[in-house]
Amino acid sequence: MFYTLEVKDNAWVETVQGYASRAMKKGITHFLFVQPEENLVTLAALIPATELVSVWCKQRDASIKAGKSMNANHAMNGRSPTIWLATQNYPDVPVALWQHKGVIDLVKLPAIALHSANPLSNSDDMFNDLPGVDLSLLGSDGTAKTISLYSGYKRDQKVRKAIMKRAVGKCERCAESRSYSGFLDVHHILGIGTSDRVYNCVALCPNCHREAHFAPDSDKINTALLKAVEQFKK
16 A cells, blocks of 8 residues: 655655655644554554655665566655555565554554543643654744734723723732733723723723633623723712
């Protein structure tokens, strides 16, 4: 069984290297090759993207050594480089894959018991529990800046200053405080599009501000906040 990579020329090594390089630039760390039979996956190999070329070259060399010609072997299959998981007549070709450093035979990994469908179960399965995944390869360095255009509402800075003076450094919902400036946010209870007045604004810590916007009971929270600042409406 083999997996075929689409190519447009006969530059075999360069083609496989280009395929791996493009994948790594997109943050892909591994390639998964599988052999299905009916409803079962009988073979599954997880190959590090950094080792794809080396694995392919070793299968090519093993095929040549086994008697295939340079222009017609397992890895150099027509115009498509291939990775072989199994072959009956040339066992050394798949061995070059399965014994390669970093390649994981997923089928041979121990079975993991299924957890309860209850999302609050004691399951600790995480993305970083996946075998062979190098988290250090995720993301990028030196990311380019992007230019964006957005619209918003004009805010009166005098309102913000009045709210901060009124709060005296404490969240007006939970009374949490910090000694540095910038800790508190000004939350517009009815939305800034409705009113940018001191009686529609309240100073909130980051946690309370998120709850006022996204908590399941955000309507109840904002109703209580609005009632608390009604005294400032004259």
